[in-house]
Amino acid sequence: MDPQIELEYENVKDRADSKLVRFVGDLDATNVETVLEKICGLFNEGFLNIVADFTKLRYVNSTGLGILLHFSKAAKEKGGSFKISNVNENVYEIIEIIGASSLLQIYDDVDAAVASLK
Amino acid sequence: MNSSLQIEVNPSDSVSGATIMRLMGALDSGSIGALEKSFERLTAENNPYVIVDMNAVSSCSSSALGQLMGGRTMLSEHGGTLVLAGMGFDLKTKLNLLGAHKIFTIYSDLRAALAAYHWHHEHKPEHIECSFPPQIRLTPPVRHFLGRIAKLKGFSDRDAFRIETIVDEVCNNAVEHGSNSADHAVDVAVSIGLQKIEITVTNINNPRNIEYFKSLSHNIFKSPPPSGSDLRGRGLSLVKMLADNVAFDFSDDGTTVHVTKKKREEP
Numbered sequence: 001m002d003p004q005i006e007l008e009y010e011n012v013k014d015r016a017d018s019k020l021v022r023f024v025g026d027l028d029a030t031n032v033e034t035v036l037e038k039i040c041g042l043f044n045e046g047f048l049n050i051v052a053d054f055t056k057l058r059y060v061n062s063t064g065l066g067i068l069l070h071f072s073k074a075a076k077e078k079g080g081s082f083k084i085s086n087v088n089e090n091v092y093e094i095i096e097i098i099g100a101s102s103l104l105q106i107y108d109d110v111d112a113a114v115a116s117l118k
Numbered sequence: 119m120n121s122s123l124q125i126e127v128n129p130s131d132s133v134s135g136a137t138i139m140r141l142m143g144a145l146d147s148g149s150i151g152a153l154e155k156s157f158e159r160l161t162a163e164n165n166p167y168v169i170v171d172m173n174a175v176s177s178c179s180s181s182a183l184g185q186l187m188g189g190r191t192m193l194s195e196h197g198g199t200l201v202l203a204g205m206g207f208d209l210k211t212k213l214n215l216l217g218a219h220k221i222f223t224i225y226s227d228l229r230a231a232l233a234a235y236h237w238h239h240e241h242k243p244e245h246i247e248c249s250f251p252p253q254i255r256l257t258p259p260v261r262h263f264l265g266r267i268a269k270l271k272g273f274s275d276r277d278a279f280r281i282e283t284i285v286d287e288v289c290n291n292a293v294e295h296g297s298n299s300a301d302h303a304v305d306v307a308v309s310i311g312l313q314k315i316e317i318t319v320t321n322i323n324n325p326r327n328i329e330y331f332k333s334l335s336h337n338i339f340k341s342p343p344p345s346g347s348d349l350r351g352r353g354l355s356l357v358k359m360l361a362d363n364v365a366f367d368f369s370d371d372g373t374t375v376h377v378t379k380k381k382r383e384e385p
Binding site for chain 2: 004026028029030059061062063065066089090093094097098
């Protein structure tokens with residue numbers, strides 16, 4: 001079965017310690033392990049800050065939300081950050097209902113997320 | 119002009135209020151008189167829903183199509199509805215070229231036309247059942263399918279997304295904690311009506327997880343969702359918050375989660 005999610009990577013201008021990751025597809029129980037491996041791989045490569053662009057993330061379930069919280073915590077522990085941008089209304093509702101909106105750093109768009117990097 | 123057309127008109131055996139007009143043979147200019155008489159009788163009898171079963175129609179001329187349109191108009195002026203069903207590919211293609219699809223509601227078969235009557239006129243829910251082996255990779259197609267059905271049945275995009283989420287979470291829970299034997303399918307039964315959808319998911323229990331299933335009825339539905347960065351344990355709490363009602367039935371053999379979700383009007 002084809003993976004339901006793809007991650008696209010882009011450098012962040014003037015920020016060698018940061019990476020922009022575009023999530024494309026559905027984040028769910030079938031692919032959290034793969035996403036976990038890839039994002040943790042970025043942290044291990046030395047990227048302290050990850051800016052996630054959710055423009056093309058259609059769906060996230062509770063398991064997917066669990067790893068987003070894990071990324072946030074892992075980044076903080078390394079002195080960095082995991083920031084989310086361009087969240088669609090449906091996905092945002094799931095984040096909000098589960099009480100994670102205060103635990104995640106969510107921005108309107110990529111520019112705002114990048115501008116907030118320390 | 120002689121016609122080879124035969125017409126049988128009978129009330130539906132299964133759906134009260136629906137009448138089936140079965141046409142057999144060639145629909146041509148010679149059929150017009152017989153068709154007209156049938157429509158006059160159906161109109162006089164105040165039939166609310168007439169399905170013209172075209173399954174045994176070999177051909178249809180433009181003049182005969184015009185007569186069907188006339189029959190539709192006659193019935194609708196008396197509060198009735200006329201739909202077409204069961205056309206073969208060639209006939210459907212030809213009639214669509216003549217513009218039939220712009221005038222008529224056309225169903226693939228009689229069953230679909232009767233189900234539509236249940237839905238539109240009697241406001242009866244439709245039922246869908248599916249089973250799948252307990253593998254996590256199989257829940258996405260199930261949730262996509264039911265989310266799509268919800269949208270087709272008039273639920274908003276947002277509600278369809280919520281329904282997709284509910285199906286996903288309950289099915290994932292069944293797969294993750296239920297029996298993983300390929301013979302022990304996860305059963306999903308859905309009843310979808312105009313105002314609400316009911317989703318029932320049943321799994322065979324994994325004997326090693328009996329305590330987990332027992333705890334569900336006592337704890338999860340009463341407790342708030344986990345906080346912090348715990349990776350698991352939010353699924354059924356999320357379902358509870360998205361749904362209008364969640365009921366839980368546990369036995370030593372199996373577990374059933376029954377979820378009711380009402381249609382919400384979006385601002």
